[in-house]
Amino acid sequence: xxxxxxxxxxxxxxxxxxxxxxxxxxxxxxxxxxxxxxxxxxxxxxxxxxxxxxxxxxxxxxxxxxxxxxxxxxxxxxxxxxxxxxxxxxxxxxxxxxxxxxxxxxxxxxxxxxxxxxxxxxxxxxxxxxxxxxxxxxxxxxxxxxxxxxxxxxxxxxxxxxxxxxxxxxxxxxxxxxxxxxxxxxxxxxxxxxxxxxxxxxxxxxxxxxxxxxxxxxxxxxxxxxxxxxxxxxxxxxxxxxxxxxxxxxxxxxxxxxxxxxxxxxxxxxxxxxxxxxxxxxxxxxxxxxxxxxxxxxxxxxxxxxxxxxxxxxxxxxxxxxxxxxxxxxxx
Numbered sequence: 603x604x605x606x607x608x609x610x611x612x613x614x615x616x617x618x619x620x621x622x623x624x625x626x627x628x629x630x631x632x633x634x635x636x637x638x639x640x641x642x643x644x645x646x647x648x649x650x651x652x653x654x655x656x657x658x659x660x661x662x663x664x665x666x667x668x669x670x671x672x673x674x675x676x677x678x679x680x681x682x683x684x685x686x687x688x689x690x691x692x693x694x695x696x697x698x699x700x701x702x703x704x705x706x707x708x709x710x711x712x713x714x715x716x717x718x719x720x721x722x723x724x725x726x727x728x729x730x731x732x733x734x735x736x737x738x739x740x741x742x743x744x745x746x747x748x749x750x751x752x753x754x755x756x757x758x759x760x761x762x763x764x765x766x767x768x769x770x771x772x773x774x775x776x777x778x779x780x781x782x783x784x785x786x787x788x789x790x791x792x793x794x795x796x797x798x799x800x801x802x803x804x805x806x807x808x809x810x811x812x813x814x815x816x817x818x819x820x821x822x823x824x825x826x827x828x829x830x831x832x833x834x835x836x837x838x839x840x841x842x843x844x845x846x847x848x849x850x851x852x853x854x855x856x857x858x859x860x861x862x863x864x865x866x867x868x869x870x871x872x873x874x875x876x877x878x879x880x881x882x883x884x885x886x887x888x889x890x891x892x893x894x895x896x897x898x899x900x901x902x903x904x905x906x907x908x909x910x911x912x913x914x915x916x917x918x919x920x921x922x923x924x925x926x927x928x929x930x931x932x933x934x
Contacts, residue, residue: 605635609637609693610639610701618743623766637656645847685707689705690746695718731745760890767850770847778839780813786857788815790819800917806925819840860924861877861878862916863884882913883911
């Protein structure tokens with residue numbers, strides 16, 4: 603059997619869906635699994651033994667050049683030559699549903715119209731999976747990627763999952779890993795300013811824990827935040843910008859990750875590394891809480907269908923609450 607999964611972006615969403623791959627391979631070991639993804643996120647999927655082919659597209663380029671639409675359509679239609687038995691749109695957007703339709707399998711699955719934000723996407727599917735939009739994001743991904751094959755991925759299965767993010771060892775990141783202290787990753791940025799925990803609070807956490815704090819950044823603004831924290835705390839180090847391979851590698855070697863609700867933070871869950879995800883204007887159902895993967899949430903109320911980018915309640919979370927959870931995860 604040949605399967606194509608359409609999950610174009612973003613990093614955290616891709617990671618949450620990748621958790622299903624090991625269970626598909628367990629139930630259908632001889633199945634070919636291909637994954638269609640935005641070019642910029644190929645590195646998240648690379649080296650995963652459960653994926654046979656990573657098939658990139660570049661829809662984001664259309665924002666700058668609409669004429670590239672035709673070449674992108676042509677590229678997806680070329681992928682259709684693989685003659686997939688089942689195509690699953692695990693994203694639930696119009697653009698991902700259209701991408702799945704271009705694969706011409708005649709057996710296109712996705713979320714029902716009551717289960718997604720862009721309900722028009724459901725009109726492209728031959729078969730649909732119903733699970734409320736407000737349910738846990740990981741449970742939703744597991745359902746849409748298992749129901750087409752007639753088996754369930756239960757919460758118990760998810761909690762017992764094997765790490766599923768893979769990387770090639772990168773020698774240069776080893777110089778930032780301490781052999782005498784706990785290694786703690788800080789993820790200090792995200793896509794919205796209101797999702798970012800204050801840099802002053804990150805510095806307070808670093809000074810309270812007094813371990814080897816490694817700060818990761820992706821943009822110039824995040825780099826400036828990281829450098830401010832490192833200037834304020836003698837325990838924090840800013841490292842160079844990392845590739846996806848090195849990012850996965852350094853998180854795999856860490857003892858704890860503390861970060862905002864953003865893609866790199868979710869890598870810790872995928873690698874079974876202890877983590878604390880800090881939530882303000884986004885819902886905690888975006889992660890799976892486990893004994894080692896914890897969340898801290900502000901007191902604001904969340905509308906799952908209309909997130910409030912002006913909700914800065916994350917700033918009100920006491921950093922000592924995060925210090926207390928960190929000490930429990932590191933030393934208990």
